[in-house]
Amino acid sequence: MELLAPAGNLEKLKSAVRFGADAVYCGAGAFSLRAPETSFSLDQLAAGVHFSHNHGCRVYLAMNIFAFDEDFAEMIAYFKQAVQLGVDAVIVSDPGLLAQIRRITPDIKIHLSTQANTTNSESVKFWQDQGVNRIVVARELSLEQIKTIKNNVPAMELEVFVHGAMCIAYSGRCLLSKFLNNRSANRGHCTQPCRWEYRLKETLREEEQTIHEDARGTYILNSRDLCMIEHMPALAEAGVDSLKIEGRMKTAYYVAAVTRVYRAALDSLHKQGSAYSIKPVWVEELAKVSHRPYTSGFYLPELGDETEYTTDSSYIRGYDFVGTVTSHNVEENRLRVSARNRIIVGDFLEILDPQHPEVLMIKVNRIIAVETGDDLDAAHNGYLVDLCLAEKSAVPISKDAIIRNKSEI
Template sequence: MQTPELLMPAGDLEKLKFAFAYGADAVYAGVPMFSLRARENRFKTHGIKEAIDYTHSLGKKIYLTVNIFPHNSKLDPMINAIEQMAELKPDAFIMADPGVIYFARKIAPQIPIHLSTQANNINWASAMFWRDLGVTRIILSRELSLKEVRTIHEKVPDIELEFFVHGSICMAYSGRCLLSNYMSYRDANQGTCSHSCRWQYKVYKGYEENPGYEVAATEDEMTEDGVYDPVYRPLEGNFYLEEQQRPGEFLETDEDEFGTYIMNSRDLCAIEYLQELKDAGVVSFKVEGRSKSIYYAASVARTYRKAIDEMELGIKPTFDYVTELAKTANRGFIPGFLVANPKEKAQWYEKNVQLQTHEFSGVVREIMPDGLARLEVRNRIDVGQEVEVFFPDFRDDFTQRIGLMKNTDGEILDAAHGGAGDIFFKFERPVQPGVLVRRERV
C-alpha cells in the first residue's frame, strides 16, 4: 500500500512554499472567486500559474478548489475560469456542485475531479454514484467514523479516499451552513463565511405554547457504525439566543448550555489515528487552514510529515505529536467522529479564543554578509528572551536567548514589535532564510 499523501492548504504563494519546505506532498489552492475561502484567497490567475509551475518544479502536486455552489449568474464566469485554469494543468479540480463537475468533465476531461467535502459524501452508495460520473477521488465528510470509512473503501475500492486530519471543524455538516448568511448576509456556500458560529451569544429561557426539545441520548443510542442516533424529549419552555453585537434581537433555539459559545467547535486532530485511517483506505491526509499563517503551515506540515514517516517505518513516535501541534493556534483538539460521537466535547463553551502554548515570533528572511540574520518580526521579541528556532527537520531545532538586536538604522533595541520593521541579530547556530522563530507563551 502506498504512503499516504500529506495535503496542506495554500492560501497564497508564500504559504504554499512554506508548506512544501516543511514536508507537504501536495497543496490545494483556491481558484479566484470560486472557492469556499474567497475572502482569504489571495491568488489571482497569474498567481495560480506561478503556484502550479513552482509546485511542478518540485515534482509535487497542486489541486485547485472550485467548490462553491454557484447561482445562475456565476455559471458563465465559472465556465470561463475552468477553461483558463485547465490550460495551466493543475493536478486536479476540487468540486462539489454537480453542474460544475458536468462542465469540467466536458471542458477538461483530462484533469481529474476530486469531490469536495462540501458534497457531504457519507456512504458507499454516494461514492459509487460519483465514481460512475468520472470522479477519481472523494474527500469524505468529517462526520464519519473509521468503520464507515473502511466500509466505503471496501464497497468502492476503485476510487481514492481523502480525509481531513487536522484543523477547524464546522458546526454544520461539512460546511453546509446558512448561519453566516442569516446573521451577516455572507453566504458560506459562496465562499464568504463570517464564522457566526463562533460569536458570543447569551441564552434566555421563555415559555410559549410550543415547547422546545433537548437531546437526551444514552450510549445505547449509538448505531453499529458509531453514529449518534438521539431521542428527543420536550423541554419546559423555549430558549433564545442574543448575539453580543445585536442586543434586543432574540433567536429561538433549543440549545440549553447557558451563557456559552454553543456552536464554537473544537479543532480536529487525528494525528494519533493515521495508521487506522490508512488501513481504512485513506490515501490522502488533508489539513484545513488556507486562512492561517505560514507558522501554522510550517509547524503542522513538519509534525504530520514526521508522524507519517515514522508510521511508514513502523517505529513508535519519537516525541509527543499532539504537544507539538498545540504550539499552534487551536481551540482544543478532538479526533472528530473517528472513534465515537464527541457529543458535548465537540464544542468549547467557555470562550472563543485561540489556545496555543507558543507564539510565532518571526521568520528569517536573509543572512547578511556580517553574519547577522534579518528577521521579519511577527510578535514582540525582547532582549534576554528565550526563543525556539525551528527548521523543516526537527533534529536541527535549537533554543537560545535573544542577545544584541538592531533595527534597520543600526540602532540598538531592547524590544521589537510585529509590524514595526525588521531586526538584525546573531543566531548561535547556522540558519537559513525560511527558518522560523517562536517563544513560549506566558
C-alpha cells in the same frame, strides 16, 4: 498516504511545500469556500504551481462554492487558464460545474469536495460514474464506515480531514452566517456565528437567561478542533489515500508546524509499519499552535470524544509567530529576520527549519535595524532586522525558516 496541506496565499503555499506536504490546495479566485481572504489570482496561481512542481509537490485548485448561473462564465474562464498553468486537480461540489469541466478538459482529475457530503458507497459509485477521481468524504463518517466504502469501491481515492477547525453544520452546509449577517458560508464568506456566545430570552420576560447556569454564557455550537496524530495507523487501516490539514485562514507558522508534525508521523509510519509508535514531541508541537481543545471527531466513536466545547470559543495560543529568516551569517553569528511580531533583546526564540528535524533554540543579544544600522530594544511587525545571537548556532539556519516565541498571555 498523501499529506495535503492548506495554501491560503503564496507564502503559506511555500511554507507547506518546504515543510513536507505532498500536495497543497488553494482557492480559485472568488470561487472557493474561503474567498476572498485566501483567493489566488491567476498570477499568484502561476507562481504557486511553478514553486510546487519544482519541489515535487502537487497543486489542487478549490472551486467548491455552490454556484449560481451568473458565476459560470467567470468560473470557466478562470478554470481554463488554471489548467494551462498546470494545476494537478480541481476540487468541486457543484454537479453542473463538474459536468462542464468534464466536457472542457476530460483529462483533469476531479476531487469531490466534502461539501457534497458523501456518506455511503452507492453515492461514491454514482460520483465515480460522473468521472470523479477522489472523494473528500463527509466528516461525519467513522473510520469503520470509511473502510467499508473503500472495500466496496477500491478504485476511488478517499481523502479525509485529519487536523484543524470543524464546522457544526452537516458537512459544512451552514445557513447561520447568511441568515444573521447576509454572508453565505456556501459562497466562501462565513462569519462563524457558531463561535459566538448565545443566551435565551423568553418573549414574555425582559431578562435573558443563559442556556446553562453559567455567568459566562454558553457556546453550544462551538466545535472542538480535529486532531488525528495519535491515530495514524487506524487511518491507514481504513484505506485512506490522503490526509488533509484544514487551515487556509491560519498563519504560515501554523501551516509549517502542523505540516512538519504530520510529515514526521507519516514517514515514521511508512518506515516502521506495525512497529510504529507516536512520539510525545509530536503531540507537544501540535499543542503549541493556535487551536481549540482537540477531538478525534466522529472517526472513532468508541473513544467517546466530545466534539463541542461549550465553555468559550477562544483559541489556545501558547506561542506567537514572530518572524521568518531571510539569511544567516554564520561567521558574524547573525540572523537577518523579517519580523511579524515583537522581538525584544534577551528573548529566547525557537526556530522551525525544514532542513533540521529538531526545533532550534536561540537567544537574542542585540537587535540592529537593517535600514539604519541603529540598535533597537525591540523589533515589530514589518521590521527587517539583524539578530545578534548569544551563542553560535550548531547548524546553518535556512532562508524562510519560521521563528516563534512563547506567548506572553
